Amino acid sequence: SQQGEEDPQALSIQEGENATMNCSYKTSINNLQWYRQNSGRGLVHLILIRSNEREKHSGRLRVTLDTSKKSSSLLITASRAADTASYFCATETSGSRLTFGEGTQLTVNP
Amino acid sequence: NAGVTQTPKFRVLKTGQSMTLLCAQDMNHEYMYWYRQDPGMGLRLIHYSVGEGTTAKGEVPDGYNVSRLKKQNFLLGLESAAPSQTSVYFCASSRPTSVESNEQFFGPGTRLTVL
Numbered sequence: 001s002q003q004g005e006e007d008p009q010a011l012s013i014q015e016g017e018n019a020t021m022n023c024s025y026k027t028s029i030n031n032l033q034w035y036r037q038n039s040g041r042g043l044v045h046l047i048l049i050r051s052n053e054r055e056k057h058s059g060r061l062r063v064t065l066d067t068s069k070k071s072s073s074l075l076i077t078a079s080r081a082a083d084t085a086s087y088f089c090a091t092e093t094s095g096s097r098l099t100f101g102e103g104t105q106l107t108v109n110p
Numbered sequence: 111n112a113g114v115t116q117t118p119k120f121r122v123l124k125t126g127q128s129m130t131l132l133c134a135q136d137m138n139h140e141y142m143y144w145y146r147q148d149p150g151m152g153l154r155l156i157h158y159s160v161g162e163g164t165t166a167k168g169e170v171p172d173g174y175n176v177s178r179l180k181k182q183n184f185l186l187g188l189e190s191a192a193p194s195q196t197s198v199y200f201c202a203s204s205r206p207t208s209v210e211s212n213e214q215f216f217g218p219g220t221r222l223t224v225l
Contacts, residue, residue, distance in 0.1 A: 033213065042114070042200055042216035043153070088152060096141050096160060096204065096212050097168070100153040 006089060006101040014109050019076040021104040023089030024069075030092045032065055032072050037086045037103070046074075046087075079108045112136050114217035116201050122223045123191045131186040131220050133201030141204045142184035143168075143214065144176060146197040153200065159184055191224045198222070 007022045023032070031050045035043040049056045049065045049072065056063045062075040076083055086105050090098040117132045133142065141160050145153040145168075155168030157176040165176045173195060175187045184203075188195060198221050202214040 031212070035216075040219075042218045043202075043214075044216070045213045048213060092212050096206060097155060097158065098212065098214060099155075099169075100145075102150060102152040 006087075006104045008104060009102070010105045010107070012107040012109065013079060015079060015081055017079055017108075019079050019083070019106055019108070021074045021087050021089075021106070023072045023074070023101055025072075025089075025091045025101075026070065027091075027093055029067075030094070032063075033090045033092070033098065034061075034063060034072075034074050035088045035090060035100075037088065039085070043088065076106075079106075081108050081110045083108045114201055114203055114215050116199075116217040116220050118220060119218070120221050122225065123188075124225050125192060127191050128187070128189050129191065129222075130188075131199055131201075131222075133184045133186070133203075133217060134182055135184075135201075135203040135215070136182065137203060137205070137215065138181070139203035139205040139215070140181075141206065141212075142178065143202040143204075144174070144184065144186045145200045145202065146170065146195075147200060147219075148197050156186065156199075191222075193224045196222060196224045 033048045034046045037043045047058045060077045065072045086103045088103045090100045114135045143158040144156040154170045159165045159178040162181045177185045198219050201217040204214045206212045
């Protein structure tokens with residue numbers, strides 16, 4: 001079963017707006033990661049947040065983690081058409097294995 | 111630096127045929143993984159390897175075998191392909207720098223259709 005569940009499944013916004021995606025998971029984690037996938041391509045790592053961290057920034061990305069609620073959010077500020085992609089959260093629970101969510105399809109309209 | 115490469119990019123098989131997917135990485139990573147991605151289901155781990163000569167089962171290993179004879183290569187085999195194995199297959203690699211961190215680097219994928 002999938003550890004991570006993402007919400008919404010699809011999101012359509014205008015260029016310049018902010019995009020927020022949410023991820024919920026079921027068990028305790030070591031860290032949570034966000035990946036991006038352009039259509040027909042492999043996944044690209046965006047950001048990692050450890051279980052003892054609450055917020056992390058990287059450029060236009062902001063990730064939060066609430067371990068008490070077992071949830072995370074990814075915020076993309078000032079979105080661009082080039083941000084159009086699928087975004088996946090992945091949780092690391094033990095060893096070296098990641099469990100991926102089903103993804104959010106983000107469309108940024110010019 | 112090519113990163114993670116996969117061969118072939120596309121393949122069509124008939125039910126019962128066999129094939130091997132090749133993954134290669136030039137980053138000297140210890141860990142390698144095979145996933146499959148189906149519509150609406152995200153990525154599911156098939157098999158993985160934490161070092162040369164070692165492999166382990168993931169979430170959906172049935173119908174697949176793997177080998178890691180060289181550190182840079184990870185092979186995924188389908189002995190007798192079934193239509194349920196129609197999917198996009200991704201290889202990934204990583205080299206954990208600590209007990210926790212495990213960023214994975216992905217290949218471009220292999221689109222497999224089994225008729």
